[in-house]
Amino acid sequence: MNRFLSKAIQVQSLNTIEGVLESNAVTPFKNDGEHHYSIKEIKPESQMPALFDKEIMISLSDSDHDITQIQNSFLSIVMTANLLFDNKFEEFDESYKDGVVLFVGLKSGSNIIREYTVYHRGRTIDGSLQNDATTESFIYNTIKPKSEKNNRKHIHSLYDNIHKFDTSACGTYITMREIEEAIADQGNVPYKMPVRFRISVPLDDLLIFSAFTDYPNGIFGDLKIKFKINPNAFVFAQVNPTISLAKYYTMNKDELLSSGQQKLMDIDLFFRNWSLTFQYTNQFTQLGCTADLITGINVKNLTESGLKNLICNINPVTISMMNYVVTEVTANMAGYKATDECLARVRAFYATRPFVVPAQRVEIWPFPTSATLTGIRTSQNIPLSHVTDFCLLFPKDARATTCFENPCYQNMQLTTCGRNFPDMPMNTTDQQFFQLQLNASNLDLLFEATDEFEDALTTPRNTATRRLNPHTDLTSFMITLQCERNSNGALTFDGLDTKNQNTSVELRGAPIYQGVTDSYFNVDTSGKRPPPPILCTVHDTFWLFSPNQGGSCIYDTTHSFDEVIGSVTG
Template identity: 90%
Template sequence: MPVGIFSKLKALAQKIGHGLSWANDHVIKPIVLPAANLIAPALGPVGGMITKGINLGSSAIDVIGAIQVQGLNTIEAQLESNAVVPFKNDGQHHYSIKEIKPESQMPALFDKEIIISLSDSDHDVTQIQNSFLSIVLTANLQFDNNFEQFDDSYKDGVVLFVGLKSGSNIIREYTVYHRGRTIDGSLQNDATTESFIYNTIKPKSEKNNRKHIHSLYENIHKFDTSACGTYIAMREIEEAIGQQSNVPYLMPVRFRISVPLDDLLIFSAFTDYPNGMFGDLKIKFKINPNAFVFAQVNPTVSLAKYYTMNKDELLSSGQQKWMDIDLFFRNWSLSFQHTKQFTQLGCTADLITSIRTEQLTPSGLKNLVCDIAPVIISIKNYVVTEITANMAGYKATDECLNRVRSFFSQKAFVVPAQRVEIWPFPTSATLTGIRTSQNIPLSHVTDFVLLFPKDARCTTCFENPCYQNMQLTTCGRNFPDMPMNTTDQQFFQLQLNASNLDLLFEATDEFEDALTTPRNTATRRLNAHTDLTSFMISLQCERNSNGTLTFDGLDTQNQNTSVELRGAPIYQGVTDCYYNVDTNGKRPPPPILCTVHDTFWLFSPNQGGSCHYDTIHSFDEVITSV
């Protein structure tokens, strides 16, 4: 199986062999691999992929997960029957979820730091992978349009969505504490960009199954109520704005957001963490109000849903609403074109600002009028009213704790991690393309990621620049080896390989569409027909050696080196959709270079519990030290 930009974390955990489940040497190699090899021929190509994944060091957890996705329950049972569970529940204190309140004062005002513990004294073992933060905030949204010309029949059925692409996007920066002390190297100043990159390449199945945590545009457009955000009907806007006369108009909106801890890259490989042995963890973070996005829900879908759910009320209110809604569906026109993708708060989108009927004849013949205009929605301020850490965990038997404590008193408990560092390039694209460089140190960089904002306010909305001959050069190498055309088949396959989405796991539609949908031709610009704002370029740097994966990456020993990006538009001139952000002469800010680094957590039960977050050493160096 390909490594994948982030999917290798659990593979590393198995290679290290000193994590909580040190099953690789004891189970995977002597038991699971032979069993999988015996059964694989009966599975054909899928069996080959599974055994190949194990041979390359993929974690048994990843393999079982892949099998569950494919529904191969027989093999799943075979693999699970050989699993080793080193921690045993004590039989009295069952699995439980503890609600932990923040140490910071609530409510927390705009831009305030929030500190909250990630463990509870009632748990010997905290299951980080099953734990999440619940954040409730009230934000004052600003509209530069009051949407006042909606007929009463349509006010409840025409809806806007305001929310997040992924819940973890809301965290702007974070720092982790261990036993009350700051963990050196854990500070992440741009957690939103890190979260965008990490969550963009998650499989479609995971995003669909984790309700209220991710917002897929295809679901938003269909008025799916399990998204990460809130829907606002035109009537709610009218009632909130009321008699306001000053622009922008203000409307308070309440959001409830769930942030799984393993959606934060620093915790992405954690599973069962023995907090009673290694010490408690805390996180300090700030909210990013600029991470929110908005979109127009397809009015034909939202009105139909409103029509269906409120049929009894509509019937009792007389015939006029029925007739108006029926007129809407009979007269809806393709000429009513609103923006059909996510837009970052603070930026402009074409939204439906009015739907009304217009009488044509004295006999009552009516026409449908729909007005669409550019609208800016932004956040003025917010207040965090409630935060809870919902921490899953359990007690363990004394015998089990003593056995594990004895084991890890001699060898470190190692959890692999990764971090993303963000380096905006200094210069923007020109009419003929882009050639820019950044001098930065490279420390065990496993991947480069490129983002192309069209507005300085964009934090989770990035589009395809539609470039050709694009390449990144550093350390005397080109990435990739061949220049890229960002809309062709070769580039698409390269990105799927880099994201581990080319075999058992399926990319989301919006990620695929962003990689493959052209935005222009030689003679015209093309409007987006679906969300195209989940674009990024992933370039893998770590090497393959003799059929095994070696996680070394690029390292310049803390010395600055030049990283150059170059490329040219596929279609130059007025139809260049990247250089010409709009038809009013707006130009894009510089592209953003992101570097992905290997890091490692090392815990020990000695001295009451110790922790070191290693951001300096390579995989091989960490293995040698433990």
């Protein structure tokens, strides 16, 4: 889906954002002590703290800036949530309480926004409402390159980094001692623990702003965003205890050496006796769902002579969020002043043509029926408006928000408008399918996919005779079905458009291995079944700005790229 945004680069001569900078802005924008670059902290217009499910309104521009650099700006959100545990984690010896750690957080910071609406000069922008911003964010961020996710510290949480106790993560690490101190005196299940989160949300991680760069707010008018938090977007995971304990020992070596030998001996015993039989869940789990976690590590004396053994208890644990309070929200907006001469030239230039910013939008359409023992065949009647891609998600739990796994299906196709997508039936674990997904996500040439996305596309979850447990995170799975060709310099929309008339979209497929080893239909061994799969449509949209009448804005969801650019160049 990212390939559409590359059109923004190709239309510089048509005077989009980069064209403004090249032809009107770069030379006059000098740091002369008066017209300078700065980052402004903007506080919300909504009352703080904001309680559970309250809307938060905040401006995305500052009066000291004539030009706002959306691509370098971000929201900071601080919240305190009450987490609920159905296990006390009370079977840990003293030596291990500080070194065994859980992670609770987000796969990407923008997942925290459940819905949003954008405002221009105090008025709602028609068409900007997104009721399922979390799913939109999951789709957009899943296909981001590995280099970007690794380099944007505290914005994304890659499972391999979390499992290795990397401190640059979007979330919070919680030690067993912290859990014990918070819930020790509580007698009733579930046990409640307050946890503080600080989340950063880059504005260009929101799909509606993804192609913005320098926005002349001094000419076109101020933007605001109103949004709600999604507590269901959080995930949790067990940190690898061999790594977290090793880091704990390294960082606290002096204190441990001065406190006697017992802790050192216990930690040494842990590393000598850690066993592959100690198997916890090796992937992210959505809050509200259940995972196998380490609930106790202790030393047992086997003989009077001092022979000891390490006991590791692993049990199913459910972690959920009871409620939360947003205590602080800040828009960190980068921007700069421009000379009056420059602003006058830009204003005159756009008095007769729109300032065009490409964008995209995701709409979510759950199918009405779930998979059966023999597979799935279900359809949805929806309008298709400038659709560039279909995306398919396969939740295994109704609470799944950012955790989706490979159904391990074959003969899978989507049919609409008399066409099959793709042309040949798919096997969701084979090489051909993998390459199609890389092509559709523009991750096949310069940009490398994340390990967890590649693993989710290629790792089998079963054989003809058994189910297979995940050995790494496999919860970043989605299918992208490309409807529009890759740009390659062509500024032509050739996706799907039914002029807003409903049309049937049918999904069909069958399990590679049918029966008890079908890991999609048999969510667990207790008879749990999956909810219906989710169809998502990706649409071309556009921002059209004008300096006339103090600044005007249209968010165009009805015209194609050709039509919009025709209005600029005609």
